[in-house]
Amino acid sequence: MSADWLKQPVRACLDELERQLFALSEGARDPFDQQRHFNVRQRVMRERGALEARFLDRVSDAFRQLGQSAAPSAHEDPPHLQLSLVDTSEHEMTVALDKLAARGEARGSAALYELGYRLAVLVAAPPLEGGDVPVGPLTLARSLRSAAGAIELPVEHDLLLLRCLETALLPELPGFYGALNTMLEQEGILPLLRPYPLVRPAPAPAPARAGGAPAATGTSTGAAPAAAAAASPGIAGVAADHVAASEPIAVLDSLRELLARRRRSPAVYGGEPVEAATPEELQTALSALQKHLSQVADKATRELRSAQLLREELLVQLNADKPSGAPRTGLSAEQGDTVELVSMLFEQLSQQTQHNEGTHALLGGLQLPVLRMAVSDSNFFEQKEHPARQLLGTVTEVANDWLDDSGSDADRHLRTKLEQLVERANREPPSAGLYTALLADIQQHLTLLTRKAQATERRHIEAMQGRERLDQARQRAAKLIGERFAQDPPRGLLRALLDRAWSDVLALTILRHGEESDAVAAQLLITDQLLGRKPVADRRQLQTDVEAGLQQIGMHQEEAIQVAQRLVNPGDAPAPMTSGETLSTTDLAMRLKQHQRLGEHQQPAAAAPASAPAQAPAKAARERRETPARPPARREPVVDPREIETQERLRLLPFGRWFEFTDRKTGKVTQRKLAWFSPVSGQTLFVNRRGIRAEDISLPQLAHEIVKGRVRELGEMKESLLDRAWHSLTGNLLRTPNGRHGRHGH
Numbered sequence: 001m002s003a004d005w006l007k008q009p010v011r012a013c014l015d016e017l018e019r020q021l022f023a024l025s026e027g028a029r030d031p032f033d034q035q036r037h038f039n040v041r042q043r044v045m046r047e048r049g050a051l052e053a054r055f056l057d058r059v060s061d062a063f064r065q066l067g068q069s070a071a072p073s074a075h076e077d078p079p080h081l082q083l084s085l086v087d088t089s090e091h092e093m094t095v096a097l098d099k100l101a102a103r104g105e106a107r108g109s110a111a112l113y114e115l116g117y118r119l120a121v122l123v124a125a126p127p128l129e130g131g132d133v134p135v136g137p138l139t140l141a142r143s144l145r146s147a148a149g150a151i152e153l154p155v156e157h158d159l160l161l162l163r164c165l166e167t168a169l170l171p172e173l174p175g176f177y178g179a180l181n182t183m184l185e186q187e188g189i190l191p192l193l194r195p196y197p198l199v200r201p202a203p204a205p206a207p208a209r210a211g212g213a214p215a216a217t218g219t220s221t222g223a224a225p226a227a228a229a230a231a232s233p234g235i236a237g238v239a240a241d242h243v244a245a246s247e248p249i250a251v252l253d254s255l256r257e258l259l260a261r262r263r264r265s266p267a268v269y270g271g272e273p274v275e276a277a278t279p280e281e282l283q284t285a286l287s288a289l290q291k292h293l294s295q296v297a298d299k300a301t302r303e304l305r306s307a308q309l310l311r312e313e314l315l316v317q318l319n320a321d322k323p324s325g326a327p328r329t330g331l332s333a334e335q336g337d338t339v340e341l342v343s344m345l346f347e348q349l350s351q352q353t354q355h356n357e358g359t360h361a362l363l364g365g366l367q368l369p370v371l372r373m374a375v376s377d378s379n380f381f382e383q384k385e386h387p388a389r390q391l392l393g394t395v396t397e398v399a400n401d402w403l404d405d406s407g408s409d410a411d412r413h414l415r416t417k418l419e420q421l422v423e424r425a426n427r428e429p430p431s432a433g434l435y436t437a438l439l440a441d442i443q444q445h446l447t448l449l450t451r452k453a454q455a456t457e458r459r460h461i462e463a464m465q466g467r468e469r470l471d472q473a474r475q476r477a478a479k480l481i482g483e484r485f486a487q488d489p490p491r492g493l494l495r496a497l498l499d500r501a502w503s504d505v506l507a508l509t510i511l512r513h514g515e516e517s518d519a520v521a522a523q524l525l526i527t528d529q530l531l532g533r534k535p536v537a538d539r540r541q542l543q544t545d546v547e548a549g550l551q552q553i554g555m556h557q558e559e560a561i562q563v564a565q566r567l568v569n570p571g572d573a574p575a576p577m578t579s580g581e582t583l584s585t586t587d588l589a590m591r592l593k594q595h596q597r598l599g600e601h602q603q604p605a606a607a608a609p610a611s612a613p614a615q616a617p618a619k620a621a622r623e624r625r626e627t628p629a630r631p632p633a634r635r636e637p638v639v640d641p642r643e644i645e646t647q648e649r650l651r652l653l654p655f656g657r658w659f660e661f662t663d664r665k666t667g668k669v670t671q672r673k674l675a676w677f678s679p680v681s682g683q684t685l686f687v688n689r690r691g692i693r694a695e696d697i698s699l700p701q702l703a704h705e706i707v708k709g710r711v712r713e714l715g716e717m718k719e720s721l722l723d724r725a726w727h728s729l730t731g732n733l734l735r736t737p738n739g740r741h742g743r744h745g746h
Contacts, residue, residue: 003056005176006135010055010144012168014048017161019451026458027656036154043151051147058143062134066123092155096162097141100170101130104137107170107385111177112136118184135180137173141165170385171436252381256337258733276332277318279376285317286372290426292317293368303364304350307343310371311336335375341729342371348725348732349396358415359399365422366392373430387435393722394442395421400721401671401689402449410690417445449690456691461676464685468678469511476515477507480524484531493585494530494567496592501563502527505549523549530567543568563588640707647703651679658714659686661695661705670694671714 021041028034044051105112115135116128131138144165145158153161184190277285305313311331318329331339346367353359373388374380380388395418402414421438428434481503490498506523513519526545528534536542543564550560566585657674672686672694684702686695697705705711719727 003059005172005179006056006059006140007052009165009168009172010052013144013161013164014044014051016164016167017157018044019447020160020164021157023454026454027654029654037157040151040153040157047151051151054147054150055144058146059134059140062139062143066119066128066134092159093145093162096159097138100141100162100166101136101138103166103385104140104170104173105130106383108137108173108177111174111181114181115177115184118181118189121189135176137169140169171387171439174432252334252338252341252378255341255381255730255733256334258730259337259340275327275329277329277335281318281329282314282331282335282375283372285314286368286375287429288317288320289313290368290372294426304346304360304367305343305364306347307340310339310343314339338375339371341381342367342374344729344732345725346370348728349392349721352721352725352728353396353400358403358405359396362395362399362418362422365419366395366425369422369425369430373435376430377432387432387439388430389722391425391435391439391442393720394439394446396721398442398446404688414445414449417442453689453691457673457675457687458691460685460687460691460693464676464678464683468681468683470507471681473511474503474507476510477503480506481527484527484533488531488533490531493563493589493592496589497563497567498527498530500592501550501553501555502530504553508552536568539568559588559591563592640704642707643700643703646706647699650677650699650703659702660712660714662710662712664710 018041021037021044025034025037025041028037112133113127113129116133119133120127128136130136131142133139141162144161148158148161315328315330322328346363350360350363353363370380370388370392377386377388380386383389398414399418402411403418404411421442425434425438481498485498489495506520506527509517509519509523522545525534526542526549529536529542530546546564546568547557547560550563551557555563566588653674655674655676659672659674661670661672662668663670670688672688675685675687675691677684677699682699684695684697684699685693686697688694702711706713
């Protein structure tokens, strides 16, 4: 059973690893790093079948060694204390394993500890914890690392493997451990074992031992307190300590304590004391409020509701069917605090997102479903990996980053997908299973969006790189022909041919074969023969070569034959066109000048500068004589030293850095990613979230805009929008203990 279940998350882990390695390779600025990421990805793809088999073998070995890692007996000598320097990479790996294990144990919660007890019974050992559980998070992570040892992953990729495993494995652990416990129960292994969570300690000092029922049934007395503590994540145990340490915001009790400092009024309804609603009554009221709001508000007019408004609406629903003289029902202190905290969280999320009506409408639609989950499950506040929290964070990130109000098909499709998700969250009763399913659905859609964006971005990068190489080849070809023009500038048809068409033929040959190739040498020989600088041994062959070169750059066959014949064998009778007409030399020269240059259909503006070096000095002098005198040109403005410094810094940026552009006219702020830039020409490629080319700007222009404050470089976001909202919420509570967020009467 374990082997069958573990195959899917491991495969999902390796799929995600391959995807991230591909993204790292595509975004690497250093060719060495790019090749390194690519090589590791190839090894993973080649060895993944064997890696999966080795991983399952390691898990099987852990089961075979069950109970062998017991504590040393009393007669064994204690180990000698040894001190040594710790390798940095080893320390990073240890920390990563500890974090994964702690989060996995917090996610597995009581089911994992039940499993530890039942497996311990099988080998007559103390309750198993941590790495002693053969399918515990730590053991699974170590097994995968050991299985991947044959691939020889670098440290950074080894850490990436652990992160991918955490993403794929942790959401599935509760169900997995629950199924294992069910199977062992059916086999008669501690069928009555039930760990009870500890009662939350009050602010006053708690007694040494909580009274009441034993912590576990069917276990020894000495093991009972440990089982009870282990079954309460966030309150006791190593996993809980880590969760508290890794998440700076406090859990529900701490947040309520901060709120309590700011209120003094008791729970009242219309000035009279009220009875606190039961959990069932509160869920019924929330459900009724959801239905009411869905009837009176459409998708476009959803708004976030303040804590005060929510409390008033809930009180109306709680007392809707009661006679006038009956006792009123209100919210308990904890229920009221939960309503207020969720409202404050959504308020902070709204402030963290861009001013996008679609994003705010989606948040408004999720507010009541998330509130229903929070009032029924306090783990919403305590567990960062809680499915409802993950869904809220993912939807907010997707809406904020991907919805652009462009009206495109992709934007409409994504908006419809998110609205369907919100509607389902409002339609079905709140549960961890519902939010896990919704989260998987939106994550799958986000994966498809990301892959499409990466493919689109890659096509734009390749197109820009191709244009860059073409421009360089054209500039080099123009220089080679310009050097020959300087000695003996041609006229008429020959000038038109070499200056326009043949320059492109030479550039295309340089692009395909390289400047030092025999093919380029052959084209330069043809150039010298046409200019009379080299003897012509076979004029028919020269004519054929010119015809072939012109057809390579898209010239029609009949025109190419006419041009080559007039230049190489002018004494021959000109071949008529299919239409019967015979073009004169002047007509051919005009057609050559009007012929579309190589690459002009992609970047017309770049065509003119590329041929500029081919201008002969004699022609330039003639133009200066014929052109009327003009007033002297104005001096170029002095470049701000800050722009030069900024430009040099931009050249060192890795690809993939995000920038914020502010429109001069509208003031609208948009985010764009620097996908690529040329260190030679300074041209840049900015794309939007979908990988579509967005901004046309050079590095000097970008530096100018940054200095003027119209463009801002965004730092690397290490926190999600939801994390920042939590921190802002807690920070506000700490900074303004006497402030008020609406009325606080319940």
